[in-house]
Amino acid sequence: MTGSPTLKYLAGYPEPLLQQAQALLAEGRLGELVARKYPGRHAVQSDKALFEYAQALRQRYLKTAPPLAKVLFDNRLDLVRGTLGLQTRVARVQGSRLQRKHEIRVAALFRDAPEAFLRVIVVHELAHLKEGGHDKAFYQLCRHMEPDYHQLEFDMRLWLTVKDP
Template identity: 60%
Template sequence: MLKYLAGYPATLQAQVQQMIDAGRLGDYLAGHYGEAHTVQSDRALFDYTQALKQRHLRNAAPLDKVCYDSKLKVIQHALGTHTRSTRVQGSQLKTRREIRIASLFREAPADFLKMIVVHELAHLKELDHNKAFYQLCQHMEPRYGQLELDLRLYLTWRELPGAAAPVAVAGELTP
């Protein structure tokens, strides 16, 4: 049931299971992440991503495309992808960089969209999920670690039977 939290401590998983059993997980999420975003089109997503890139990664390679992708599935463990393709054009090599974000983020809270965009932007500088990668994510979004945990809670909540729109009531979770 808690497949998105498999790498977290058993004590945290127990806390989350208690919240689920008490029907409070949706309330926790609504209390912390009630703000929606207006980034609905691929063009708006490209502009949003470019603004974050310009603010934090000015010297990184340019992006050619950023879009929502309905083919990315949580089941395949891909909420976003960053791809590079190199092509020969005459005597030069041309590299195209694309970021694709799972379309579920159209409806996700604004903080979760920012977290996944930050994650994919970090791959412009760091290819692997190593210490430098997570430090870069933390630099671009200081709450990155908490947002990653809460995104996993959101994904868990979405799969609960009868999950309805959460009611705004704040709660606490400690990792």
């Protein structure tokens, strides 16, 4: 099951979960299950609203983190390689000083996602403001901002599997 192209968003999860997801997908019930658990979509539809959404989370949980220069939905993120969000540091020389700006880009697909899934992506990218890698400290920070982070990430990956089989 691990090599199944229909489960590309679930790579790395235990085999029993993959088998269960594959069975639900084959029966056509996976989408229904996710939609029942996460009905509707969020109200964050513009780049400005997304910036305010991310800024509110940063202000609440990461007050000492560097400020965000830009947060936007990006149509160019490559879902094929699994890029759902991206946090970048742009450094520019202004006079004799190095100016750093932090940007977050979220795959445009998440405009139509349930709020919980948008939150997972934003929390993940915000955590990169403090923690560069995907280590224990990084995931502890994600769980600090969203206690159900791991379950929501798994459910989001199920949603992506249905959206892009």
